Amino acid sequence: MIPKLIPERLSVLPFIGKWTLLSLLVAALVGSASAFFLFSLEWATHTRIAHAWLIWLLPLGGFAVGMLYLWFGREVEGGNNLLIDEIHDPKKTIPLRMAPLVLIGTVITHLFGGSAGREGTAVQMGGALADQVHKLFGLPTSERRLLLMAGISAGFASVFGTPLAGAIFGLEVLAIGRMRYDAILPCLLAAVAGDQVGLLWGVQHTHYAIPYIPQPTALCLGAAMAAGVVFGLTGKLFAESVHALAALFKRFVAFAPLRPLIGGGCVAIAASLFDARAYLGLGIPNIVAAFQHPLPSYDFAGKLAFTIATLGAGFKGGEVTPLFYIGATLGNALSPLLHLPFPLLAGMGFVAVFAGAANTPLASTVMAMELFGPEIGIYAGLACVVAYLCSGHSGIYRAQRVGIAKRRGVPENIRLSEWAELRKAPRPSSLQADAGPQNTQS
DSSP states (O other), rough: OHHHHHHHHHHHHHHHHHHHHHHHHHHHHHHHHHHHHHHHHHHHHHHHHOOOGGGGGGGHHEEEEHHHHHHGGGGGTHHHHHHHHHHSSSSSOOOOHHHHHHHHHHHHHHHTTOOOOOOHHHHHHHHHHHHHHHHHHTOOHHHHHHHHHHHHHHHHHHHHTTTHHHHHHHHHEEEEEEEOGGGGGHHHHHHHHHHHHHHHHHOOOOOOOOOOOOOOHHHHHHHHHHHHHHHHHHHHHHHHHHHHHHHHHHHHOSSHHHHHHHHHHHHHHHHHHTGGGGGGSSSSHHHHHHHHHHOOOTTTHHHHHHHHHHHHOOOOSSHHHHHHHHHHHHHHHHHHTTOOOHHHHHHEEEHHHHHHHHHHHHHHHHHHHHHGGGGGGHHHHHHHHHHHHHHOOOSTTTTTTSSSSTTTTTTTBBHHHHHHHHHHHHHOOHHHHHHHHHHHHH
16 A cells, blocks of 8 residues: 555656746746846836936837837737736747837836836736747647746746735636636746846845734724725726726727827826826835825825826736825825724735735735735735725736636626626616516507
């Protein structure tokens, strides 16, 4: 009996060895690419701040990036949604040019003052580079999925400095309510190693401090759940507004490069009229300020509006850092109403608005503990889960599948984009069905 068990127990070792090597290779590529991207983004941000007039070049920058994608990037225009689709329904290798195109596009967005993030760029670079590893070694389709998920995890972890959250994000983002545990080792290894590679290149991540977290009481936990409702509805508003504006542009502006040209002009004019420099770019200084002192209660709305305008017009960049900004400043504004310390609510909002908009409550909760310390776990967990439930079946990633629905009546395995279209379709009502006979009798 024992001799038979030993080979069975050791049979997992080749799997561990193989995926250790593959994950480390993906991490080296993605961590290095993320480091280069973050340094480029830092240069773009400093240059924009030093030269405020660059905002007036935002329309031209958007047009140039639109032309680049029109000429060279039609196959990779789907971005994060393309990666998710390829993991669910593999078709063909993601072109390597996705990585430089999205990097250039995002740096241009930030150089000229667009309000966008950085996670989308890192995730897309991670997926594109991971798929080249699959192509190099000729791995089967089932293993290609694992590599793509590892690339997503490495990109997310290396750009934010949160390896555990990055690993869970790669597992959780594909489908609502369902995770693939066959990828847990590649995702974890790639996330941890990718973050370390970035640090070796000299990447420095922003640190946030929450000086005091009260002991959990019924009132405090109730306030955390109430905040979660607001955070979830805000995440839903953000996601649906970006998609609605993008659809509106596509409906009325057929030539794709004109969309960021028009949208960039609107952002530049609005930024000048309202002195909205705080809402441009990543907005890291204001995120940090949300943990340090009370901010104007409208700050979250300003960032919300400028990010929706930027991303809805077709500029490149991520959604997550703007969601951090919106959540942190919204939490800061809720402090007088919910009677919780504003640094605590800023930290909860930081992750919970993201949890609602991306449908990733577990990754968001772990991110909170990595960034702010384990003491925030109960508060952040409650806020993230409630936000996730309150955001409904919407999200920033339209290719996400419904694994386990949040409520009855939503079909499983449907894309969020398909569910949105299904909700718009006219449905016969029982009242209309009954109206015919009544009219006939009269």
